[in-house]
Amino acid sequence: xxxxxxxxxxxxxxxxxxxxxxxxxxxxxxxxxxxxxxxxxxxxxxxxxxxxxxxxxxxxxxxxxxxxxxxxxxxxxxxxxxxxxxxxxxxxxxxxxxxxxxxxxxxxxxxxxxxxxxxxxxxxxxxxxxxxxxxxxxxxxxxxxxxxxxxxxxxxxxxxxxxxxxxxxxxxxxxxxxxxxxxxxxxxxxxxxxxxxxxxxxxxxxxxxxxxxxxxxxxxxxxxxxxxxxxxxxxxxxxxxxxxxxxxxxxxxxxxxxxxxxxxxx
Amino acid sequence: xxxxxxxxxxxxxxxxxxxxxxxxxxxxxxxxxxxxxxxxxxxxxxxxxxxxxxxxxxxxxxxxxxxxxxxxxxxxxxxxxxx
Amino acid sequence: xxxxxxxxxxxxxxxxxxxxxxxxxxxxxxxxxxxxxxxxxxxxxxxxxxxxxxxxxxxxxxxxxxxxxxxxxxxxxxxxxxxxxxxxxxxxxxxxxxxxxxxxxxxxxxxxxxxxxxxxxxxxxxxxxxxxxxxxxxxxxxxxxxxxxxxxxxxxxxxxxxxxxxxxxxxxxxxxxxxxxxxxxxxxxxxxxxxxxxxxxxxxxxxx
Numbered sequence: 001x002x003x004x005x006x007x008x009x010x011x012x013x014x015x016x017x018x019x020x021x022x023x024x025x026x027x028x029x030x031x032x033x034x035x036x037x038x039x040x041x042x043x044x045x046x047x048x049x050x051x052x053x054x055x056x057x058x059x060x061x062x063x064x065x066x067x068x069x070x071x072x073x074x075x076x077x078x079x080x081x082x083x084x085x086x087x088x089x090x091x092x093x094x095x096x097x098x099x100x101x102x103x104x105x106x107x108x109x110x111x112x113x114x115x116x117x118x119x120x121x122x123x124x125x126x127x128x129x130x131x132x133x134x135x136x137x138x139x140x141x142x143x144x145x146x147x148x149x150x151x152x153x154x155x156x157x158x159x160x161x162x163x164x165x166x167x168x169x170x171x172x173x174x175x176x177x178x179x180x181x182x183x184x185x186x187x188x189x190x191x192x193x194x195x196x197x198x199x200x201x202x203x204x205x206x207x208x209x210x211x212x213x214x215x216x217x218x219x220x221x222x223x224x225x226x227x228x229x230x231x232x233x234x235x236x237x238x239x240x241x242x243x244x245x246x247x248x249x250x251x252x253x254x255x256x257x258x259x260x261x262x263x264x265x266x
Numbered sequence: 267x268x269x270x271x272x273x274x275x276x277x278x279x280x281x282x283x284x285x286x287x288x289x290x291x292x293x294x295x296x297x298x299x300x301x302x303x304x305x306x307x308x309x310x311x312x313x314x315x316x317x318x319x320x321x322x323x324x325x326x327x328x329x330x331x332x333x334x335x336x337x338x339x340x341x342x343x344x345x346x347x348x349x
Numbered sequence: 350x351x352x353x354x355x356x357x358x359x360x361x362x363x364x365x366x367x368x369x370x371x372x373x374x375x376x377x378x379x380x381x382x383x384x385x386x387x388x389x390x391x392x393x394x395x396x397x398x399x400x401x402x403x404x405x406x407x408x409x410x411x412x413x414x415x416x417x418x419x420x421x422x423x424x425x426x427x428x429x430x431x432x433x434x435x436x437x438x439x440x441x442x443x444x445x446x447x448x449x450x451x452x453x454x455x456x457x458x459x460x461x462x463x464x465x466x467x468x469x470x471x472x473x474x475x476x477x478x479x480x481x482x483x484x485x486x487x488x489x490x491x492x493x494x495x496x497x498x499x500x501x502x503x504x505x506x507x508x509x510x511x512x513x514x515x516x517x518x519x520x521x522x523x524x525x526x527x528x529x530x531x532x533x534x535x536x537x538x539x540x541x542x543x544x545x546x547x548x549x550x551x552x553x554x555x556x557x
Contacts, residue, residue, distance in 0.1 A: 042414065050369070075439075287475075288398070
């Protein structure tokens with residue numbers, strides 16, 4: 001299996017290519033417009049791989065996604081958790097918690113990890129050519145190295161903002177403790193952001209890889225004794241809101257057009 | 267790290283099979299007997315190609331290993347054939 | 350270039366370079382296209398080794414950003430490129446034009462039918478000498494095209510390389526010339542993985 005992490009330094013964002021060199025197929029996870037559709041298409045082509053799917057861990061608020069365009073350009077599905085139905089205005093291929101998808105020798109398992117956003121999903125990845133046990137998990141904005149995704153980024157549309165910040169923080173705490181920290185200790189953690197991103201708090205590491213065991217032991221947010229203390233800690237260590245996050249989120253939800261987004265200077 | 271000191275480095279990362287060997291063969295021609303070429307490649311076909319090429323040409327593959335990010339590193343010593 | 354223009358240029362002798370990976374190429378391609386896989390790092394180098402400079406080329410790659418980069422790289426390398434197929438294979442078919450396939454086989458099928466095929470190994474000479482399928486012959490992918498086009502196909506041709514990039518290139522040139530060629534998908538990597546027998550050929554010392 002080929003796994004490439006693309007770091008976009010200005011926003012401390014990480015997107016991923018997972019490819020099967022046998023099947024000559026690849027999927028892209030969390031593509032960012034700043035790198036652009038051509039970037040991902042050419043990266044896959046350089047490896048002799050065809051893109052067969054585009055996945056998003058969630059609808060992002062801090063950067064413009066190019067998942068829709070990338071999926072359309074390649075004529076392949078754009079996957080989001082099923083609960084994004086009703087949140088976004090465009091068509092996508094819904095995935096359920098626990099659903100698995102095989103791309104050649106790669107197995108992706110969707111783990112619904114709400115909290116940062118209601119539809120947030122992590123992807124547990126197994127290289128079946130190596131073992132039937134999982135290798136790593138793409139944690140999006142649920143779990144970062146040293147921190148977690150902030151639960152206070154309200155959506156552009158207040159009508160779909162279903163939970164208050166405290167409730168979201170508790171949901172996130174449960175997602176991490178019950179669904180990610182129950183994975184084997186050796187499983188590697190590949191997050192959607194690293195230090196410098198405004199999607200987490202001040203304790204995010206600049207390193208964009210970790211393990212479940214390391215995070216259990218050293219993640220400051222997750223070291224809080226309970227969900228309530230966790231919520232308080234996350235709130236107190238949060239950074240300023242990302243620039244233009246309401247407009248960006250509105251665009252990523254399909255509520256405003258590319259022109260309206262550009263008009264806002266994004 | 268191997269205690270061999272390369273004379274020259276060839277970066278063949280991103281090249282498709284058999285181009286890492288084709289480029290290495292070209293580089294080797296410009297080297298002298300005993301010189302060492304260090305080759306970086308990402309094409310996994312290189313793992314089979316460099317030993318085959320060494321056997322075929324009489325040059326010596328001193329050592330090879332894989333680095334963490336999928337980069338294959340080869341050390342090839344030039345051996346002038348005596349005719 | 351729109352499909353009609355591509356078809357007209359191909360009829361006038363232009364070579365369509367299908368730069369998709371071998372599998373989608375074999376499954377369906379524009380008739381007469383030559384499979385020359387894209388990558389940025391060494392596309393120009395491989396082209397210089399294996400594509401005649403006298404021909405005019407048309408690129409087919411999907412999606413379109415790859416085609417644009419390929420046209421640029423080949424043009425910079427000094428090749429005459431008329432353009433790329435707009436709308437890809439979908440657009441071609443929507444115009445009502447026919448498509449072709451390249452027959453595929455795996456190494457198991459090849460081993461079972463070794464006597465019925467003429468097995469041609471398109472790798473470099475040194476790779477061939479180091480270990481090849483018994484009874485196979487070497488015809489390097491960098492040979493002039495007339496060697497591929499004039500090959501005797503009384504026995505159907507089975508094309509082999511390390512995986513299937515070079516073999517698909519040669520097979521497609523043979524198919525373009527009307528030869529009965531098929532592609533051994535997985536090549537020597539799969540052959541060796543199955544533990545099938547290989548032959549070594551000692552190097553003949555060249556007289557200087």
